[in-house]
Amino acid sequence: xxxxxxxxxxxxxxxLYKVQDKTIIDHIQKVLKLNSGDHLKVCLVNEGVGVGIxxxxxxxxxxxxxxxxxxxxxxxxxxxxxxxxxxxxxxxKVLELGTSMGVKSFKFLEAELSEKSxxxxxxxxxxxxxKYLLNGLSQSSN
Numbered sequence: 001x002x003x004x005x006x007x008x009x010x011x012x013x014x015x016l017y018k019v020q021d022k023t024i025i026d027h028i029q030k031v032l033k034l035n036s037g038d039h040l041k042v043c044l045v046n047e048g049v050g051v052g053i054x055x056x057x058x059x060x061x062x063x064x065x066x067x068x069x070x071x072x073x074x075x076x077x078x079x080x081x082x083x084x085x086x087x088x089x090x091x092x093k094v095l096e097l098g099t100s101m102g103v104k105s106f107k108f109l110e111a112e113l114s115e116k117s118x119x120x121x122x123x124x125x126x127x128x129x130x131k132y133l134l135n136g137l138s139q140s141s142n
Contacts (some may be wrong), residue, residue: 016055034054
């Protein structure tokens, strides 16, 4: 996770975002080994990438100070990717790796050799795919 992903839903107070995702908190504590006052790379989904300041950190939450006006809007060229339906495990990898490389949208089509059952995979139901998109986004540089 090169970039901490946050959304507008996590806005707690003006300029302060409260993150309560256990995976992100563990990553900040155990991998990045950050403490209050440290800087970290943050992506505010659909807004841009910037540097936030870790205001506080506990096992339940991280509060990050981020000024939206300081976010970089620079983006890599976007690509729309058309993919023949594959095994669900392969589709997960395509979503994650494609997002990390700047793919804007994915369109999965039944190809001649695709199993029809792949289209009913759990990954395509109830937005289960979003997890893989966010993982890819957290690995991207912008």
